[in-house]
Amino acid sequence: MTKRSIHWFRKGLRLHDNPALLAACENAVDVKPIFILDPWFASNARVGVNRWRFLLQTLQNLDQSLKKYNSRLHVVRGTPGEVFPELFKQWETTHLTFELDIEPYAKVRDAAVKSLAEKSGVEVMTFVSHTLYDTDKVIKANGGNPPLTYQRLQTVLSKMGAPPKPVEGPREIKTKIAANHDTEYGVPTMADLGKDDAECGPLLFPGGETEGLKRLDTMMKKTNWVCKFEKPKTEPNTLAPSTTVLSPYLKFGCVSARTFYHEVQKVYSQNKNHTQPPTSLLGQLFWREFYYVIASVSPNFDKMEGNPICTQVDWDDNTEYLNAWREGKTGYPFIDAIMVQLKTEGWIHHLARHAVACFLTRGDLWCHWEEGMNVFEEWLLDADWCLNAGNWMWLSASAFFHQYFRVYSPIVFGKKTDKDGNYIRKYLPQLKNFPTQYIYEPWTAPLKVQEKAGCIIGKDYPKRVVEHDKVREKNIKRMAEAYKKRKESSSKGITEKRKTEGSEDGTPKKKRKTGGNNSKITDFVKKSK
DNA sequence: CCTCGAGTTGCGAAC
DNA sequence: TGTTCGCAACTCGAG
Numbered sequence: 001m002t003k004r005s006i007h008w009f010r011k012g013l014r015l016h017d018n019p020a021l022l023a024a025c026e027n028a029v030d031v032k033p034i035f036i037l038d039p040w041f042a043s044n045a046r047v048g049v050n051r052w053r054f055l056l057q058t059l060q061n062l063d064q065s066l067k068k069y070n071s072r073l074h075v076v077r078g079t080p081g082e083v084f085p086e087l088f089k090q091w092e093t094t095h096l097t098f099e100l101d102i103e104p105y106a107k108v109r110d111a112a113v114k115s116l117a118e119k120s121g122v123e124v125m126t127f128v129s130h131t132l133y134d135t136d137k138v139i140k141a142n143g144g145n146p147p148l149t150y151q152r153l154q155t156v157l158s159k160m161g162a163p164p165k166p167v168e169g170p171r172e173i174k175t176k177i178a179a180n181h182d183t184e185y186g187v188p189t190m191a192d193l194g195k196d197d198a199e200c201g202p203l204l205f206p207g208g209e210t211e212g213l214k215r216l217d218t219m220m221k222k223t224n225w226v227c228k229f230e231k232p233k234t235e236p237n238t239l240a241p242s243t244t245v246l247s248p249y250l251k252f253g254c255v256s257a258r259t260f261y262h263e264v265q266k267v268y269s270q271n272k273n274h275t276q277p278p279t280s281l282l283g284q285l286f287w288r289e290f291y292y293v294i295a296s297v298s299p300n301f302d303k304m305e306g307n308p309i310c311t312q313v314d315w316d317d318n319t320e321y322l323n324a325w326r327e328g329k330t331g332y333p334f335i336d337a338i339m340v341q342l343k344t345e346g347w348i349h350h351l352a353r354h355a356v357a358c359f360l361t362r363g364d365l366w367c368h369w370e371e372g373m374n375v376f377e378e379w380l381l382d383a384d385w386c387l388n389a390g391n392w393m394w395l396s397a398s399a400f401f402h403q404y405f406r407v408y409s410p411i412v413f414g415k416k417t418d419k420d421g422n423y424i425r426k427y428l429p430q431l432k433n434f435p436t437q438y439i440y441e442p443w444t445a446p447l448k449v450q451e452k453a454g455c456i457i458g459k460d461y462p463k464r465v466v467e468h469d470k471v472r473e474k475n476i477k478r479m480a481e482a483y484k485k486r487k488e489s490s491s492k493g494i495t496e497k498r499k500t501e502g503s504e505d506g507t508p509k510k511k512r513k514t515g516g517n518n519s520k521i522t523d524f525v526k527k528s529k
Numbered sequence: 530c531c532t533c534g535a536g537t538t539g540c541g542a543a544c
Numbered sequence: 545t546g547t548t549c550g551c552a553a554c555t556c557g558a559g
Contacts (some may be wrong), residue, residue, distance in 0.1 A: 232545040277545080349547070358546090405544045406546040413546080472547095476544060 017166030017256035050346035054207035061208030071175035102296035127285030132163035201344035212249030236351035237423035239318035247382035291390035315368035334414035337427035346381035357395035366381035
């Protein structure tokens with residue numbers, strides 16, 4: 001039998017440690033590496049311009065790397081449901097390979113494609129390579145439920161032993177390339193997708209496997225830094241990132257988590273001492289695993305309602321506050337600077353995420369964590385469905401983390417690691433000439449000082465939207481109330497749950513409106529025909 | 530050499 | 545992966 005394969009790239013946009021690609025290549029006379037520009041993502045996932053750019057650069061890089069094998073990346077437009085039957089016929093496909101994906105949309109999509117392939121007599125082979133471990137096996141090892149604490153996850157993982165070693169890259173990829181490849185299957189430009197390159201921020205983190213592996217290599221060479229890494233001791237407001245910024249590359253699978261894991265282990269093994277999870281560098285990969293394992297089986301993981309692990313809180317629907325936060329106009333320079341960095345550069349430090357997420361939700365503005373999650377999803381280069389939802393639940397004290405009285409101060413927290421406010425001056429140039437004494441609390445500066453600095457508060461930079469000290473106190477009480485309710489309903493809920501067989505009160509409240517972001521989809525869909 | 534006050538550090542408690 | 549406060553213990557230079 002002659003084997004003709006399609007390898008379907010979705011995440012896992014790499015040639016190294018890609019078992020599904022290897023399987024496609026093995027004994028095949030023709031391998032078609034494809035990426036489907038699925039319009040679902042344009043209309044349902046929030047993808048800002050910076051991440052579009054990152055993705056297209058990643059696809060370009062993949063195409064370049066495949067060229068070295070005399071192969072090419074085939075970018076196909078359309079929904080998987082439309083695309084595959086045609087491709088199977090056209091390429092006389094016998095095998096389809098792809099990496100397992102546990103996100104809800106991916107599960108449904110992949111199940112549909114699987115049955116489609118079977119109807120066409122195409123054999124489907126899937127592999128786990130996005131996470132360190134097979135999430136199903138982790139759950140099985142924990143007795144059928146996902147571990148809901150980090151400690152528990154660690155215990156389970158240590159029983160399971162080290163994650164699989166990364167597999168070798170392919171030796172050869174035999175691809176018959178069509179004469180019209182570039183016009184039919186070329187990687188699109190931003191303009192092709194109706195995106196404006198000029199809206200992108202500075203190119204600090206170029207997309208692609210090559211860039212990702214280069215970054216990994218650079219980081220691993222700092223052996224002392226790797227061994228001493230403690231996340232809470234890294235700083236949120238340095239002018240150059242204080243952590244690896246490998247997250248965008250892990251999100252798209254430009255860098256394999258397992259490769260990262262074993263490279264860190266290699267550095268550890270050559271040194272006497274190293275830090276331990278959860279704060280160590282390896283510990284960060286376990287956090288990723290933690291959220292993936294839980295998200296893989298949790299219903300409504302990215303929502304509050306209908307989400308059994310999420311505390312139900314009476315968040316306000318306050319558009320004014322939400323917009324102020326989103327646009328970096330809360331009047332708290334530390335918060336606003338972070339939001340500007342996020343919007344323009346697509347990456348902010350983990351602790352900066354803590355500060356702004358706490359501020360938006362339980363700390364100050366009492367806005368719904370889902371709103372914050374949506375903004376992060378749009379602007380972060382590393383926006384990862386599991387991690388984003390999980391971290392927003394953590395920060396809003398809705399799940400995993402419960403010490404809701406620990407509230408970050410939008411004034412004090414940043415000062416600890418940037419006394420002079422250089423980070424604020426960089427991202428909020430209107431405050432550049434403010435005296436250090438007032439830079440974190442510009443509303444306290446006398447008018448004369450504001451005039452001298454060329455920045456009047458309330459005119460050139462907004463007044464603070466809330467008084468932190470006051471709302472903090474109020475919000476802690478509201479949080480205590482939500483926890484009290486949860487406790488009450490969980491004690492009687494066990495018996496009532498059987499009866500109603502649904503969510504707490506049975507009837508879901510008004511539907512949350514979804515953010516805009518629909519303007520360019522029509523062209524996108526048209527193009528896909 | 531002692532005493533005093535100002536300033537610093539460290540800790541536990543409360544929110 | 546919090547912040548603030550009070551309090552005790554300590555440092556240090558001035559008188």
